Amino acid sequence: MFLNRPTMREQNENLIIEYIANHKPSSRMEISDKIGLNKASVSEIVKNLLNRHFIEEIGSGESTVQGGRRPIMLQLNKKAGFVLSIDLGYNYIDILGCYLNGESWERKLYPFRDISRSSIVSDLKLIITDFMKHAPETVYGLTGITVAIHGMVFENAIYFTPYYDLQDLPIAEALSEHFDVPVFLENEANLLALADHACTDTLHNIISVSVHSGVGAGIILDDQLYRGEKGLSGEIGHMVVVPNGLSCPCGNHGCLEQYCSEKVLLDHYRHRTGNAEAIIPDICHAYHNGEQPAVQLIHEMIQYMAIAMNNIAMLYNPETIFINSEVSRLIPSFADKIQQQLSSFIADKVKVRQSILGEKAILFGGAALATMNFLNISRMRLEP
């Protein structure tokens, strides 16, 4: 049975859309040269894509060195449709609407929500329906939804969530049936990695590390998200960094998460200063002022992060490790200080950088996932 195998023409069409999505603007000649398809075939497929409004013509480019007519340039039609990206936090719901080029048209945060197993599906239906009232006019309308889950996800199913009880709840099926579009559930750290990846066209192997209440990582190898056998790749919070160290709910001892999550940093700072109301910006402010114990606690956090980043560098040989956390956003030298401690001749080639997108990264990763699915491509450059 070969009924579902894409035809050669469909494969060529996908190659052309992917090229146009990543190279703006592009000409028919350039596409033909770069993907190795003859000009007549490119012209025919481009004509078809124009008729279906996936791409658009945007005037003339530079004429070729041989002179002659200036080529008509092409780009993705951002208004062919739109996607929704939802971050299902432990006590909030954040929703972003994006055109097909990643440009956002609206974002709305619902803070202090009770994320409950019994009501989350109906809550999401109401929130999405309300949000869609402001949706722009597009050719195909809503084309996909991604929901970021702060927990473990495999094959579009939730199978462990430490902060809310959503295990095995068929959220994707319920929303997909209601809105009649594909719905993707994905781990938030994986979405961070997709977002960091979509902001560059030169990096092919990256690790995006998120340090929040826990510590996790999304892994992109050869431009593909690497999920592992059961979707458990990147659980670096449970990498052992201290032999026989502090016990961890995972059943092990000395896990990274017990030493350098933002929760641990806050707990230690509040305990040592007696300020039970302290929040992360207070610690970073005290750090900038050279005050103890903030300086010592941040220094220790950097030490443990450096051990973990060294281990990651040895395992995956990434070009760049991106750090996503409130601490690293508020202390711009945080990533550099980790980098300085990667001193081995293997690890010192790896760059450690603050994530480009900041606090919007999870949502942009979700938008990238839904958009790439709609266009049936595996890489795209977003324009957040």
Ligand SMILES: [Zn+2]
């Ligand atoms: Zn652990």
